Amino acid sequence: MERNRATIGLLIIAIGIVLILFKLDTFDFVFDFSWPFIFIFVSIVFHVLFFIRIFPTGVLIPGGILGTYGLLFLFLNFTDWHYLQYLWPIFVFGVAVGLFEFYFFNRQNPKDVLTAGIVLTIISIVFMSFSLLYSIGIYFIAGILILFGIWLIFGRR
Known part of the structure; x- marks a missing residue:
């Protein structure tokens, strides 16, 4: 006692x-600076528990999502969250990562899960492209105009 x-x-x-x-x-x-490691740790635990056959395949969906978000938050912490305005489509992509893991490790290979993962990846890429074009688009347009002007001056006569 x-x-x-x-x-x-x-x-x-x-x-x-x-x-x-x-x-x-x-x-x-x-x-x-260390709180994103909680997401990464939980993701690793989910993956380990799946691979040692304690949890079913469905645990890979939150495992993939948490791992992706943990890496994103870790990067954003070190960059003072300045890039979130460009990287927010990764939140959509994180769900796609979880769905892809579920599809590839599931024995039945459900096609609807693969389709949802592909659609979310395409949505993420489109929004990321719009985000980047909005932020650096003026430089892209200016570069094209400069190249076109050079071509007009020195191009075929």
């Missing part, structure tokens, strides 16, 4: 120290 009291006492002391450190913002920097 004395040993249990000592263990509980040490646990309460550790919780108190952690609370004080959180209040002093000691863990803020670490947590600001």
Whole structure:
């Protein structure tokens, strides 16, 4: 009984120290950059549990989604979220990744899941193209105009 009291006492002391450190913002920097690893870790756990045959194939859908989102959030954390305005279609693509994993590892290979994954990938690519064209489109148009002008000056006579 004395040993249990000592263990509980040490646990309460550790919780108190952690609370004080959180209040002093000691863990803020670490947590600001490490929280996407929670998504990646859960994704890895889902994949491992599928491959050791504990969970069914359906667990790969959230596993693929969480893995994709975790990598996206990790990148955005290191770039101060400046690129989210261009990379938001990856949220749609994350669902497609989960569906593709489900399709490729399912024994029945359901065609409707493959079709949904392809459609979501195409939607993601189209929105990503629009997003990039909107942001760098003026440079693209200016480049085409410059090349056309050079061709008019030095091209066939």
